[in-house]
Amino acid sequence: MAGLSADTVQRYAREAQDIEISGERAATIAAAVEPLTGAARREAAKLAFESEPADFLRAQRRWLEAKR
């Protein structure tokens, strides 16, 4: 979503989220909405086919099992 414009933010807010965003706020949001670097985004995309959010709970469990 890099390069998102304030106009796009305002239109998306209105049409998809049913909220109104001021022009000033839309510019701030457009600048802040993509905090990930390109490398991190590519890494995330690579994992998508083989991952799910519950992997985190499994990873937690592995630490617990190792402790016991």
Added chain:
Amino acid sequence: MTDLGEFDLVGLAAAIRARKISAREATEACLAALEAAQPRLNTVIRFDAEDALAAADAADRALARGQPAGPLHGVPLAHKDMFYRKGKVATCGSQIRRDFVADKTATVLQRLDAAGALQLAALNMAEFAYGPSGHNAHFGHCRNPWAPDHITGGSSSGSGAAVAARLVFGALGSDTGGSIRLPASICGVTGLKTTYGRVSRAGAMPLSFSLDTVGPLAQTVRDCAAIYEAIAGPDPEDPTALDLPVAAAAETIEAGIKGLRVAVPTRYFLDDMSEETSRLFAAAADVFRRIGAEIVEVAPPGCEEMSALATIVLAVEASTIHGKWYRERKEDYSGQVRARIELGFHHPATRYLEALMLRARHLDGFGAAVFAHADAMLAPVLPFAVPTIAETDVGGGPQMGRTMSLLTRCSRPVNYLGLPSLTVPAGFTANGLPFGVQIVGRPFAEETILRIGRAYERETDWHKRRPPAEVGSGAGA
């Protein structure tokens, strides 16, 4: 007013069980202290004096009859106003829930009740727990007992300030991005952020269900351990609460630190520290070395990315939860919280899911880099001296945005990883405000970080320092 100055929570509980002091005396002293401090510190949203005194009398009668006493029997506590108690208003620090009456009692409150603890008040907090500074536009800002024009840290602002001013012996808070550790560090008390899944969140206000955790703030590590033991464990009302029993922390926290390895990070957590906070952090690490810990350097990977991912998860989940109210009652939010909610609507769903999918990978990577070499990692909570309320408010000057972002820099990645972290007082900066360090542990290793923190506490006296006396206090060592 009864002087409780010699006691911490554990000591008071023992004195009440031994009937050296009554629960009523303790409750009256704390209520008087809370009321006296209210004009200056604004720690309380709702007083529960009548119910607390009735419960104190019942506790004293039970002891007189020789009935068994729980570990927190008769001990006065107060909690962040986001833990529901049936029949009572839980404002969540907001205008929107100013009249919300809970129809159930939070599991953590039920467990504290069962342990014999008393609730004296519901404490001030950031609006919907969505702010790291302690600002509250609806109920007034909570004030730091060390310097009322400085922030308390948030979102558990009232919990940090009330314990620091010795108004109560302990308080529950919640931590989604630093909301226990920040007020603990900034107010100079001890705070335990628990592992994600270790403490039930049933009946606690949600902010971000992937990140929210519940834990105690108190004067000492052993006090936090006592509250933690009372509240932790499986809960059928919260399927995210781990279905395995809790190790007994109180039995192991006195075991000392010899043979344990404490990691000091070489990057990220120390990057934005000032000269004076660097000095205080190094002094804390020296204490651990002196008392027998092996200090090892580690380079935790991916912290900048984890910080960004935590921001996405929090923003999206919070905006989803608040979407209906935002659309219908936008003007009832403060400007700070409204702006945070607006941002969360705009992260793409795919980015949000990527953030959740990457979490396991980051936990494994962090674990391999840190916990393969050490039992815990030492890090600052706030990398610079505590700022003023004005510096962190809307219109706080050109540095305001950066200051607000840095407030949670050292805490956010820990929430993303779901790790436990204990904050202990570690000195004061030149402006007279406290500085704290966090001891970050492996998943579900609360007993280890409590043991490490307790060893540090025995060698230092920062936790015994009290804010200026004019606040008025009844509780505390």
